Amino acid sequence: MPSSLALDGGGDDWHLRIAGDWSARALAEVQIRLGDLPPSLAGTLTCDWSAAESPGIGPAWALLMRLEAIGGGRVRIQHVSPPRHVVFLEALRDRARTGIPADDAGPNGALARLGRWVLSRGDEAREFASFVGRIVAVLVRAVRRPRSWRLPSLTRHVHETGVTAIPIVCLIAFLISVIVAYLGSQQLRLFGAEIFVVDLIAIAVLREMGVLLTAIIVAGRSGSAFAAEIGAMQLNEEIDALRAMGMDPVELLVVPRILALTIALPLLTVIADATGLLGGGLLAHYQAHISWPQFADRLRAAIAPTTFWAGLIKAPVFAVLIAVVGTYRGMRVRESPRELGRQTTIAVVQSIFFVILADALFAVLFVRLGF
Amino acid sequence: MFDAAETVIRVRGLVNRFAGQVVHDGLEMEVGAREIFGIVGGSGTGKSVLLRTILGLHPPTAGRVELYGREVGAMSRAERSDVVQRFGVTFQNGALIGSLTVAENVQLPLREYRRLARAALDEQSRLCLAMAGLPPDAAGKYPSQLSGGMTKRAALARALALEPELLFLDEPTAGLDPISAAAFDELLLYLHSQLDLTVVMITHDLDTLFRTCGRVGVILDGKMASGTLDRIVENPHPWIQAYFHGPRARASREGRNG
Numbered sequence: 316m317p318s319s320l321a322l323d324g325g326g327d328d329w330h331l332r333i334a335g336d337w338s339a340r341a342l343a344e345v346q347i348r349l350g351d352l353p354p355s356l357a358g359t360l361t362c363d364w365s366a367a368e369s370p371g372i373g374p375a376w377a378l379l380m381r382l383e384a385i386g387g388g389r390v391r392i393q394h395v396s397p398p399r400h401v402v403f404l405e406a407l408r409d410r411a412r413t414g415i416p417a418d419d420a421g422p423n424g425a426l427a428r429l430g431r432w433v434l435s436r437g438d439e440a441r442e443f444a445s446f447v448g449r450i451v452a453v454l455v456r457a458v459r460r461p462r463s464w465r466l467p468s469l470t471r472h473v474h475e476t477g478v479t480a481i482p483i484v485c486l487i488a489f490l491i492s493v494i495v496a497y498l499g500s501q502q503l504r505l506f507g508a509e510i511f512v513v514d515l516i517a518i519a520v521l522r523e524m525g526v527l528l529t530a531i532i533v534a535g536r537s538g539s540a541f542a543a544e545i546g547a548m549q550l551n552e553e554i555d556a557l558r559a560m561g562m563d564p565v566e567l568l569v570v571p572r573i574l575a576l577t578i579a580l581p582l583l584t585v586i587a588d589a590t591g592l593l594g595g596g597l598l599a600h601y602q603a604h605i606s607w608p609q610f611a612d613r614l615r616a617a618i619a620p621t622t623f624w625a626g627l628i629k630a631p632v633f634a635v636l637i638a639v640v641g642t643y644r645g646m647r648v649r650e651s652p653r654e655l656g657r658q659t660t661i662a663v664v665q666s667i668f669f670v671i672l673a674d675a676l677f678a679v680l681f682v683r684l685g686f
Numbered sequence: 687m688f689d690a691a692e693t694v695i696r697v698r699g700l701v702n703r704f705a706g707q708v709v710h711d712g713l714e715m716e717v718g719a720r721e722i723f724g725i726v727g728g729s730g731t732g733k734s735v736l737l738r739t740i741l742g743l744h745p746p747t748a749g750r751v752e753l754y755g756r757e758v759g760a761m762s763r764a765e766r767s768d769v770v771q772r773f774g775v776t777f778q779n780g781a782l783i784g785s786l787t788v789a790e791n792v793q794l795p796l797r798e799y800r801r802l803a804r805a806a807l808d809e810q811s812r813l814c815l816a817m818a819g820l821p822p823d824a825a826g827k828y829p830s831q832l833s834g835g836m837t838k839r840a841a842l843a844r845a846l847a848l849e850p851e852l853l854f855l856d857e858p859t860a861g862l863d864p865i866s867a868a869a870f871d872e873l874l875l876y877l878h879s880q881l882d883l884t885v886v887m888i889t890h891d892l893d894t895l896f897r898t899c900g901r902v903g904v905i906l907d908g909k910m911a912s913g914t915l916d917r918i919v920e921n922p923h924p925w926i927q928a929y930f931h932g933p934r935a936r937a938s939r940e941g942r943n944g
Contacts (some may be wrong), residue, residue: 373849376810
């Protein structure tokens with residue numbers, strides 16, 4: 316039988332008949348019935364539970380709360396054959412009544428929010444500077460103390476960030492240079508200058524695309540892994556445990572990752588350059604009908620002595636950016652798993668942003684230097 | 687000890703094997719309505735696996751597990767949803783959702799199974815927090831801001847949200863100081879007496895065991911020896927003797943008798 320509530324009486328003598336299904340599962344229905352009660356009452360209210368079927372705690376609680384809101388202290392409530400837990404709930408009510416204190420987060424105007432944002436940025440900048448400082452300190456110390464190089468850890472990270480990334484880096488470099496070569500040859504054909512597609516591929520791949528694509532892939536793969544690994548260790552109090560044992564997490568966890576990526580990223584870039592040239596060459600051969608000797612000649616003419624190095628020299632810089640951002644974000648994880656996800660996301664977004672920013676700066680610098 | 691007609695959990699011939707290692711080998715277990723049943727056993731004897739099997743989180747290698755007379759592995763979606771609402775679980779480390787406040791954690795099952803307005807949800811979560819003995823200001827806190835004892839209580843509050851008839855507790859007092867653990871025991875006994883709960887708990891805490899449990903099941907060599915505490919204590923098996931008559935057990939038993 317559906318739940319029902321019937322209120323009779325008048326003046327200051329009221330009678331509430333509780334009937335039907337008042338079990339926990341009928342809670343939503345009970346809430347609707349409770350909403351039908353008048354907004355205020357005074358006098359004596361008798362609650363008759365005798366027709367209620369398997370009354371649950373939640374519905375009974377909801378009724379008590381509603382009656383309290385209606386009565387506001389002016390109603391004396393009596394229960395007739397109430398379920399056993401009504402007494403229990405009335406005891407609990409006094410504990411739960413003390414309201415939740417208002418959240419005191421200070422003023423909340425636009426200016427206040429701006430101020431808090433500026434302060435938090437300032438804190439973060441200071442924290443980041445001290446993080447970089449600690450890395451430099453560890454590196455300086457490591458020059459005098461070879462044990463600080465942590466070779467096993469270093470090789471593991473070179474393997475994880477470098478060797479295992481080779482297939483995906485090759486695939487992407489190959490495909491992107493095929494696309495660029497295809498588009499280039501289509502345009503150059505209009506001028507009858509299809510042979511220059513070789514120049515296009517050589518310069519685009521070696522100067523820019525090889526290193527930039529590799530850095531972006533590595534930022535997504537390893538930058539996020541760094542943040543997540545170190546962040547999970549933070550959550551598990553492993554970092555605190557290391558500190559308590561007198562070990563420096565920057566030396567143990569951060570520096571090996573930075574060095575490993577500084578080694579791996581240039582090597583990956585060389586591989587990306589090679590597969591990029593191969594992909595472009597294949598397309599030039601089959602689509603633009605440039606023979607292999609022609610391709611080789613043109614390639615030699617197109618590449619200045621600096622072209623290859625202009626790309627490669629950027630790789631270690633990108634590597635340091637990605638690794639520092641990733642490990643820093645990992646170290647910043649505090650308290651909750653949600654923070655871990657957030658910081659990992661920030662690690663990837665920021666490291667890709669910094670890589671592209673640095674690439675733009677390099678471009679300006681190289682133009683100035685005539686490199 | 688209990689009426690067979692009111693059997694809530696029945697485990698028959700349970701076998702669990704992991705990569706050649708036999709954890710349960712023909713385990714039998716029965717729990718009647720409104721009793722507090724304690725599961726004990728050494729580390730690695732499969733207490734948590736047993737719990738996970740009963741909950742239907744782990745399909746057993748062989749054997750039959752029934753909740754309220756229905757086989758756990760063979761339930762339809764509707765039956766499963768019905769049975770799930772009849773039990774509440776607390777996990778060893780609380781398993782509160784880290785991105786939700788304590789109140790939101792408690793409201794989670796209510797949101798799933800009841801259609802309630804915001805104010806009603808708040809009202810119900812206040813009830814559950816009060817039942818679990820948490821102060822009202824705990825509602826807005828995140829799990830990472832809670833102490834160990836409060837985490838256990840918050841997990842209990844969430845387990846109570848749907849008004850279960852059956853409560854599973856995995857090491858409810860592990861990691862608590864003796865005073866908090868004793869307070870948790872009293873809370874459990876109080877709730878048990880008020881709400882007609884059936885409680886199944888895994889525990890290593892001898893004080894809890896002697897204070898709260900009517901019957902105990904000991905997992906030994908993949909099987910279960912169960913009975914009232916007084917009878918189990920007399921069991922000659924060396925592990926049981928070492929467990930209940932070791933230096934740490936004596937004080938707990940005296941505490942119970944005194």
